Amino acid sequence: MSVQIDQDHTEYQEVHPLKAVAGGKRPDPPSAMASTMAFAHRALLRIKHVPEQMFDVTVFPIIFLLMFTYLFGGAIAGSTGEYLQFLLPGILVMTVSQITMYTGIDLNNDIRKGIFDRFRTLPIWLPSALIGALLVDVIRYSLASAIMIGLGLILGFRPEGGALGVVGAVLVILLFSFSFSWIWTAAGIIMRSEKSLMMVSFLVVFPLTFVSNVFVDPSTLPSWLQGFVNINPISILATAVRGLMHGNGTWEQVGWVVVVSAIFVVIFAPLTMYLYRRKE
Amino acid sequence: METRKWEQANGLAVEATGLVKVYGKERAVDGVDLVIPRGTVYGFLGPNGAGKTTTIRMLSTLIQPDDGSASIFGHDLKTESAAIKSRISLTGQYASIDEDLTGIENLVLISRLMGYTTKEAKQRASELLLAFGLEQAAKRQVKKYSGGMRRRIDIAASIVVTPDLLFLDEPTTGLDPRSRNQVWEIVRALVGTGTTVLLTTQNLEEADQLADRIAVINHGKIIAEGTSSELKASVGTGTLTVQLLEATDQSKAASIIEQKLGAAVHVSTDGVTLSAQAKDSSIVAEALGELGKEKIGISDFALGRPSLDEVFLTLTGQSASDQPTEEEHS
Ligand SMILES: Nc1ncnc2c1ncn2[C@@H]1O[C@H](COP(=O)(O)OP(=O)(O)O)[C@@H](O)[C@H]1O
Ligand SMILES: [Mg+2]
Numbered sequence: 001m002s003v004q005i006d007q008d009h010t011e012y013q014e015v016h017p018l019k020a021v022a023g024g025k026r027p028d029p030p031s032a033m034a035s036t037m038a039f040a041h042r043a044l045l046r047i048k049h050v051p052e053q054m055f056d057v058t059v060f061p062i063i064f065l066l067m068f069t070y071l072f073g074g075a076i077a078g079s080t081g082e083y084l085q086f087l088l089p090g091i092l093v094m095t096v097s098q099i100t101m102y103t104g105i106d107l108n109n110d111i112r113k114g115i116f117d118r119f120r121t122l123p124i125w126l127p128s129a130l131i132g133a134l135l136v137d138v139i140r141y142s143l144a145s146a147i148m149i150g151l152g153l154i155l156g157f158r159p160e161g162g163a164l165g166v167v168g169a170v171l172v173i174l175l176f177s178f179s180f181s182w183i184w185t186a187a188g189i190i191m192r193s194e195k196s197l198m199m200v201s202f203l204v205v206f207p208l209t210f211v212s213n214v215f216v217d218p219s220t221l222p223s224w225l226q227g228f229v230n231i232n233p234i235s236i237l238a239t240a241v242r243g244l245m246h247g248n249g250t251w252e253q254v255g256w257v258v259v260v261s262a263i264f265v266v267i268f269a270p271l272t273m274y275l276y277r278r279k280e
Numbered sequence: 281m282e283t284r285k286w287e288q289a290n291g292l293a294v295e296a297t298g299l300v301k302v303y304g305k306e307r308a309v310d311g312v313d314l315v316i317p318r319g320t321v322y323g324f325l326g327p328n329g330a331g332k333t334t335t336i337r338m339l340s341t342l343i344q345p346d347d348g349s350a351s352i353f354g355h356d357l358k359t360e361s362a363a364i365k366s367r368i369s370l371t372g373q374y375a376s377i378d379e380d381l382t383g384i385e386n387l388v389l390i391s392r393l394m395g396y397t398t399k400e401a402k403q404r405a406s407e408l409l410l411a412f413g414l415e416q417a418a419k420r421q422v423k424k425y426s427g428g429m430r431r432r433i434d435i436a437a438s439i440v441v442t443p444d445l446l447f448l449d450e451p452t453t454g455l456d457p458r459s460r461n462q463v464w465e466i467v468r469a470l471v472g473t474g475t476t477v478l479l480t481t482q483n484l485e486e487a488d489q490l491a492d493r494i495a496v497i498n499h500g501k502i503i504a505e506g507t508s509s510e511l512k513a514s515v516g517t518g519t520l521t522v523q524l525l526e527a528t529d530q531s532k533a534a535s536i537i538e539q540k541l542g543a544a545v546h547v548s549t550d551g552v553t554l555s556a557q558a559k560d561s562s563i564v565a566e567a568l569g570e571l572g573k574e575k576i577g578i579s580d581f582a583l584g585r586p587s588l589d590e591v592f593l594t595l596t597g598q599s600a601s602d603q604p605t606e607e608e609h610s
Pocket of ligand 2: 329332333334373449450
């Protein structure tokens with residue numbers, strides 16, 4: 001038994017259980033919208049109480065951008081300013097994709113604590129438990145994007161696509177990240193511990209982000225690797241984001257991101273919900 | 281019979297036949313049958329690892345049985361889980377609330393998920409906090425609550441909408457006596473309003489205190505079922521304890537008692553306290569009369585009702601309290 005904490009002698013306040021019996025008519029189960037909003041509210045409250053979890057969306061982008069610009073930037077492209085033009089969209093894509101795995105970690109924690117069981121016995125549309133959390137994650141991704149772009153602008157990043165191009169690029173990133181997160185929710189249900197989940201996430205995210213067109217021009221790679229880089233979802237996203245930011249994007253590039261996102265959702269959202277319901 | 285009629289009028293809360301759950305090679309639940317009339321408290325008594333939690337998780341739709349069937353208020357467990365969910369509530373063995381949120385935030389969340397509007401949810405949450413003696417701790421994170429407070433908020437979350445059937449998985453394990461009494465008070469109040477309660481416990485006194493009927497479960501099987509007094513009757517009336525004035529009468533007294541009761545006599549180390557199992561009370565009177573005739577002085581005697589611990593010992597050949605202690609598993 002842990003130490004009893006009783007700062008203000010509230011431990012043994014009188015109970016009046018009869019007063020707890022709900023009066024009136026029992027409410028109808030909430031709509032999908034209402035339960036999604038309730039879960040989103042929970043995620044916001046969690047940010048309020050556990051602000052450390054914002055580290056990954058605030059500190060990571062700053063460190064990544066500074067590190068890649070000043071440590072590697074000069075060496076690869078000759079000058080940091082020029083390199084930033086090429087690099088920033090890619091780093092942004094990489095950072096946000098990596099942050100998505102925290103969605104799985106949160107779910108994994110819920111499962112290991114009892115609250116997951118409570119949610120599953122409630123008369124609600126179950127996917128709302130995940131969608132609500134993912135919607136708030138989208139806010140976190142927006143924040144990460146804003147911080148990185150803001151810092152980039154200070155460091156000399158000049159997007160030719162203008163404000164509209166940048167906003168478009170961020171929207172494309174958010175769509176992709178929301179969809180990509182479903183991989184982590186599925187993994188978060190399967191994996192036994194946070195540690196093993198982290199391992200698996202790194203094993204997926206690192207090859208995806210590094211063997212992509214984020215850092216290098218694929219034409220410099222051996223042809224067998226080029227094939228992978230070209231179909232890598234991260235490359236597809238990075239291409240579209242660069243295009244939009246630099247003002248030379250095409251509908252086709254954006255279309256491919258939508259297709260890739262749809263594939264993630266169509267496969268991993270039902271899989272997640274199947275696992276969620278069946279988890280023992 | 282009286283109860284029979286009453287059952288038919290009100291139906292059954294739970295009816296389960298041959299429930300089985302297998303984990304690997306282990307039959308965690310191995311053919312459990314249950315009949316729980318509405319409005320009653322049913323106690324599920326067993327040591328750690330007996331299969332209590334697994335049974336509750338099956339009945340509350342969280343996991344699917346590998347075999348057997350069950351219905352909750354007439355709804356089939358396999359095909360009508362949505363209908364079942366709207367009538368049941370589960371307070372799991374480990375706190376099923378968000379420990380990072382405050383007490384009131386947790387209750388508002390659950391209230392909204394039960395279908396209350398945000399405004400109604402806030403009102404309902406305050407009502408519950410007041411009723412459960414938690415209003416002063418309303419704005420504190422649950423992870424800073426004591427064990428008893430955690431249990432109370434957990435139960436409060438389960439009765440945001442008064443359920444027709446409430447599952448309580450070891451609601452008082454690890455609580456101090458005062459918190460435990462508060463939980464008992466809450467359970468009794470709920471039952472008073474018509475809620476059916478299925479509670480698991482390792483504590484024999486708790487089952488005795490709260491439950492109308494008790495099932496004793498061990499290694500996934502129900503090894504005895506009945507009211508507390510029925511279970512007690514199955515192991516005899518109880519234990520006769522006699523305190524002698526003189527230790528010198530010890531062997532004579534012991535042989536009289538042994539002969540009359542037909543049971544082994546246990547002599548305690550003080551040399552003057554003798555005890556033996558008694559099958560019925562009339563022979564106890566005879567034994568005491570015989571002692572009197574033989575002029576054996578007695579300072580005190582008592583006929584103790586058997587404890588459920590003794591019941592457990594008789595049924596399983598092992599004492600419930602000898603069981604290994606809690607080990608967490610996911
Ligand atoms: N998810 C699981 N995976 C594997 N074994 C399990 C699982 N859940 C329970 N068990 C096993 O089933 C048996 C019964 O467990 P449980 O129902 O939790 O018992 P109780 O609640 O009575 O202590 C135990 O031996 C336990 O180890
Ligand atoms: Mg248990």
